[in-house]
Amino acid sequence: MLQIKGLKKSFGKREVLQEINVAIGTGVTGVLGPNGAGKTTLFRILATIYEPTQGEIKLDEWTWKHDLEKIRELCGYLPQHVGLFPSITVYEYLEYVGQLRKLTDSKKRRQRINQVLQEVNLESKRDDKIKKLSGGMKQRLGIAQAILHEPKLLLIDEPTAGLDPEERLRFRSLLRQQAQHRVILLSTHITEDVAMTCDRVCMMKNGHLDFYNALANVTQMAENKVWSMELSQDEFTKIRDSDECRIVATSETGGRLSVRVLANQRPIEHATPADPSLEEGYMIWLSEN
Numbered sequence: 001m002l003q004i005k006g007l008k009k010s011f012g013k014r015e016v017l018q019e020i021n022v023a024i025g026t027g028v029t030g031v032l033g034p035n036g037a038g039k040t041t042l043f044r045i046l047a048t049i050y051e052p053t054q055g056e057i058k059l060d061e062w063t064w065k066h067d068l069e070k071i072r073e074l075c076g077y078l079p080q081h082v083g084l085f086p087s088i089t090v091y092e093y094l095e096y097v098g099q100l101r102k103l104t105d106s107k108k109r110r111q112r113i114n115q116v117l118q119e120v121n122l123e124s125k126r127d128d129k130i131k132k133l134s135g136g137m138k139q140r141l142g143i144a145q146a147i148l149h150e151p152k153l154l155l156i157d158e159p160t161a162g163l164d165p166e167e168r169l170r171f172r173s174l175l176r177q178q179a180q181h182r183v184i185l186l187s188t189h190i191t192e193d194v195a196m197t198c199d200r201v202c203m204m205k206n207g208h209l210d211f212y213n214a215l216a217n218v219t220q221m222a223e224n225k226v227w228s229m230e231l232s233q234d235e236f237t238k239i240r241d242s243d244e245c246r247i248v249a250t251s252e253t254g255g256r257l258s259v260r261v262l263a264n265q266r267p268i269e270h271a272t273p274a275d276p277s278l279e280e281g282y283m284i285w286l287s288e289n
């Protein structure tokens with residue numbers, strides 16, 4: 001269990017994290033938030049790169065204040081931009097990380113590398129130079145370096161940006177496989193990553209964090225606020241320019257526009273209520289926070 005109490009972080013006079021209080025168990029927890037919300041700052045504190053300005057963090061019985069070395073052993077981190085060495089092979093890189101991570105017994109280290117290569121499906125690439133890997137393969141190697149020492153807390157910062165749909169699916173299923181005995185935090189802007197991968201979700205804005213125990217609680221925020229309708233061009237222009245409505249999807253068939261709109265009131269007489277998505281719940285949360 002990861003417990004964060006009264007966590008604050010300031011850079012100079014700027015308060016970037018404001019009084020974060022949350023307790024997170026095993027499984028994948030999404031951390032959704034727009035640019036600048038404070039997600040990376042939170043992850044860097046958890047990864048022991050930044051020190052908090054105030055507050056307590058605990059993983060099971062270990063604390064960030066008193067057990068820093070132990071926390072470093074228990075924590076795996078895939079940053080937004082992982083520094084892989086292009087001219088060495090996949091295996092050589094994991095050998096290097098294994099030594100940094102104090103896997104000192106060479107036989108056990110070799111076994112663990114082989115096991116992880118299998119888990120992330122990179123066995124056939126083990127002797128390829130890193131520069132030859134695709135973006136998705138590099139992200140999978142990023143996960144491999146983060147889980148090599150079998151961490152209890154796994155921090156993954158925006159992993160699917162720039163991946164093609166197939167690699168994105170593969171990455172999501174890899175994360176799910178890792179979730180059984182670990183606390184995994186997945187930072188992302190992409191609600192679909194959360195919908196497909198996460199057991200629960202936190203939402204961050206301006207350094208403030210709200211925790212939701214089930215994704216359905218976020219989806220529900222858009223209940224009775226999503227409408228679908230067909231519109232003429234004139235009607236479309238009216239709705240688009242209205243302060244009361246926000247168009248979230250549009251498609252065109254035979255000159256008529258099918259539109260999905262977020263609005264507190266029925267935006268036009270023939271609009272029908274629609275089932276909300278996680279993304280729409282998130283958009284409502286963003287507009288209200």
Ligand SMILES: Nc1ncnc2c1ncn2[C@@H]1O[C@H](COP(=O)(O)OP(=O)(O)OP(=O)(O)O)[C@@H](O)[C@H]1O
Pocket residue numbers: 011016033034035036037038039040041042
């Ligand atoms: N080292 C630093 N010094 C000063 N300000 C910083 C520093 N690191 C981050 N910030 C500021 O803190 C705020 C939160 O940044 P952070 O990178 O944590 O957000 P984020 O949610 O990860 O955003 P993104 O999705 O764009 O990565 C931003 O306004 C950023 O400019």
